[in-house]
Structure formats: C-alpha cells, structure tokens
Amino acid sequence: MINEIISMNGYGAYVWSAFAFTLASFTTLYFVTKLQLSKEQKRFSHKFGSLNFEKAKAARQQTINNEILSNTSNI
C-alpha cells in the first residue's frame, strides 16, 4: 500500500515533486508575509513607545492604533 502510494505507478517523482513544490511555495509565502507583518507591528510599537504623553494620547484616540498595539502577535 505505502509503496503504491510512493511509486504512483511510476509517476511518483512527478506527482510528489508537483505537490512538494506547491507546499514549499505556500510555506515560503506564508512565512515571508508573516515576517513583513511582525516587522511593521514591531516598528509601530517602537514608534508608539517613543511618543510623548500628549502625542500618545492623541494617537490613542484612533481605535485602529489600539487594535494594532493589542495585536502585535496576532498569528
């Protein structure tokens, strides 16, 4: 059974390489996108942390800024 699944009637190399390429592309795209997201979130937290009291208060009035701060590692 296992051998049949691996060999795929002689087409195993083609079938498995097609699926492997697809899954490798998915994994790469997912981690690259995740890295970009966490980089921007860290940059935001850093910038927000360096604001003075008045500016931070003004920034906090925007709901989206609070959402970003609460989702620094959302995935």
Added chain:
Amino acid sequence: MFKYFEPNKIFAITSRAPKYVLFLFIVVLTIGLTEALILSPEDYKQSDSVRIMYVHVPAAWISLGIFSSLALLSVGSFIFKNKNFALIAKSLAPSGFVFNIIALVTGSIWGKPTWGTWWAWDARITSMLILALFYGMYLLAWRIYEDKEQVIKVTSLIAILGVVNVPVIKFSVDWWNTLHQPASINILSTNTAIHPSMLVPLGIMTAAFALFSLLIFLMKYNTELIKVKNKGLDRL
C-alpha cells in the same frame, strides 16, 4: 457608499481573522490532500499523473481570478477615487503571482510524462507565462515608484492592460490548436467531463487554495494598514 469598508472600521476584523482562516485552511488542505493523493482513482489514460491536476488547476483558476480582481479594483479606484481599492489590490497580488508560478511549474511537471516535454510554446502555456510577467510588472511597480498617486496610476494601468490576456488564456484552447487539453469543467453548465470521484477532490483543493489566498491577503492587508499608520505616527 464604501464607508463601512474603511480600513479603520474593518481592521478589528481583518486583524483577528487570519488565525481562524489558517486553522480552516489546514483542515481543508488535509482533507484535500488525502482525497487527491490517496482516495481519488487514477485516470484510465494518464494513470496517477492525473493527480497533478489537483494542484495545477486550482492554482491556475485562482491566479486568473485574482488578476481579474486586480483589474476590477483598479477600475474601481479610478472611478470612486478610493485608495482602499488600491490597497486591497496590492495585498491580493503576491498570492496571485505565487499561484501563477505554481500553475506554470506543476503544468511543466505534468507535461513531461504526458507530452514528453517540460515546456512547449503552446497558446495556453505562453499566455499563462505572459500573465506571470504582468504580475511581475505589477509587483515591481509597487516597489519602484515612491509617489503614491503615480504608483496607483501605473499599477492600475498594468492591471487593466493585463486583464485583456485573461480571456485569451480561457479561450486559447478553443481558438487555436494546442497541446493543452480543452476545459473539462464549465461553471455555466452542469455538464462536466470529470467524474465526481475526481471532481470532489478538485473542489476541496480549490477551496483550500482559496482559503490560503484569503489568509495571505488578510496578513498583507494588515501589513499595509500598519505601514500607513506608521507614517501617521511620524506626522504627529
């Protein structure tokens, strides 16, 4: 008209959704892979090489769908002067490009045992390669141009010009004599040349791929919104 779709209002949803979409994607992909690699039957002509179809076809469908969406969003951003359309289009493009590459590579892998060659300058394959070039130009334009207004104009132009190629890809197998087989599924008709035992795994894999593109879109869209907000903090 689009006030409910403003980034500030939908960020609460888009920032929380990826973890649920990722979970759903893993579940659907696991079922799809089991069906595609183990449970579905081999083809009477192509034998087990037919299983490549379960990644090749959904990837091609989704890359075409995403490019059509880019063009629609570009037209929308011109008509309604809504920059959020451009942001959505920018977030969709990377997964569309990757699906396009997957369709080309898996098609090439399928071509070797079926046609005896990795590549042929066939109408369908060549037009898919042209689509990949349009995707490449679209993504490059976002990196090259600094001016926001200019980049929206250039990328919209690329998307609108490139969408002309979409019907060429779709009908290339009917208009010209090609190595590529004609369409086996017609969404406008209930008649299909594929047996349900193969149609079900194809449907499940398409759903998994669509969920993956949604996941990448959400993560990319959140990244773009945070970039905008970072610039906003600089201006404070």
